Amino acid sequence: MQNEKADVQLSTIIRRIKAWETDNFMQRVPPDFTSLFHQMAYDSLRQTSHFRVEHTCIGCGLCAKKCPVHAIEMRRGRPVWVKEKCTMCLGCLHRCPKFAIQYGASDRHGQYQHP
Numbered sequence: 001m002q003n004e005k006a007d008v009q010l011s012t013i014i015r016r017i018k019a020w021e022t023d024n025f026m027q028r029v030p031p032d033f034t035s036l037f038h039q040m041a042y043d044s045l046r047q048t049s050h051f052r053v054e055h056t057c058i059g060c061g062l063c064a065k066k067c068p069v070h071a072i073e074m075r076r077g078r079p080v081w082v083k084e085k086c087t088m089c090l091g092c093l094h095r096c097p098k099f100a101i102q103y104g105a106s107d108r109h110g111q112y113q114h115p
Contacts, residue, residue: 042088043085045088046085046087047084047085048081049084051081051092051093051102051103052102052103053078053079054099054100054101055100056098056099057077057078057079057096057098057100058098059074060097061074061079062096062097063079063091063092063093063096063101064092066092066095067092069083069086069087070083090103
């Protein structure tokens with residue numbers, strides 16, 4: 001039943017988008033505690049202390065060059081996170097040619113770059 005309701009809502013939203021209508025298409029607003037929990041979790045995830053650099057780093061500096069908030073500086077040929085938080089775009093992780101940047105407990109990850 002829930003999926004059927006979602007299908008109807010999606011069809012309506014798709015129709016309105018194709019018609020170039022502007023409005024708030026959300027019919028339900030999450031409770032305040034949900035947004036508070038989300039904000040707390042997001043703030044925790046943004047901590048740059050979760051990043052680490054492995055010995056395979058070649059010091060190319062792509063991570064620092066592409067960081068949109070300048071949270072990374074190159075020091076002695078290695079990236080150092082100089083801000084407490086970042087935007088979590090993970091551009092540093094995905095641009096590293098040697099997979100040397102890790103986040104959290106991960107030790108291998110895929111890489112994605114928008115064409």
